[in-house]
Amino acid sequence: MNQNTPITPRPLPLTADRLRAALLHTRDSEAMITGLAALALHRFSSAPALPALDRIDVLVPRTRRPRSTGGVRVVRAQDMPEPLDLSGIPVAPVARALADAVSGLTDAGMVRRLLTEAVRGGHCEPGMVVRELNRARLLDRPHVVDAVDSLLAEGRSIAEERLYQMVREFALPDPLWNVDLRLPGGPHLGGLDAYWPDQAVALELDTRAPRQDDDALWSEYTRKREHLERLGITVVHVTPRKLREAMDQQATVVRTALMAAKDRQPAAYVVVLPR
Known part of the structure; x- marks a missing residue:
């Protein structure tokens, strides 16, 4: 190959196909997209675009045993939420998707931006977000607690x-x-x-x-x-x-x-x- 010939990067799978492939990987009819991918589908501007994500989080019942792979992270839930149908894809509600996204994030700035957008954008109330964070046992992480304090202040200001x-x-x-x-x-x-x-x-x-x-x-x-x-x-x-x-x-x-x-x-x- 000519040294000056540009290398064409391998294209990512089409977004919908990639999401469906992640769901099919679990072989579970109750599976739904969650985490950052779900927030992107909910049109969060502070979430990375779907093609930029290295992996897709998929929520399944706790009793199921599919394994995570390089491109799919399996998240298990004791109680499965009711999924939303977004363009034919089953997607976790915002509060649950937020908790699953935050569980894998260490960037305090991103956590704060995601939580703030959830309230400021009218996606859900602060109490719903905190309830899911508490259920996921994330309120002992200092950067999450700081973000929650900002979230509650934002929620009160909007309510006032x-x-x-x-x-x-x-x-x-x-x-x-x-x-x-x-x-x-x-x-x-x-x-x-x-x-x-x-x-x-x-x-x-x-x-x-x-x-x-x-x-x-x-x-x-x-x-x-x-x-x-x-x-x-x-x-x-x-x-x-x-x-x-x-x-x-x-x-x-x-x-x-x-x-x-x-x-x-x-x-x-x-x-x-x-x-």
């Missing part, structure tokens, strides 16, 4: 923006935003995302992440709510997912609580402080 949007677009009365309540000369009652003092209606965003201490944190939420309601304050509990998927319904819940105030006994006097 949607809350402001709900009040504005559905013409609800303006509340006092981000306040602390106290009894006069008494104990701290807790922080609230919004409070309508004339109607004694409080709103709290539930942005908890399902981690190891979730039960204790939920007990704290419950105690605060029960204490406020004993004082005659109505507490509306809203999740980021409800704000994203059914904002009109949440606005109706708040409006109903505000309108019902005139039929309730007057609430105890509380001191409202900025948080």
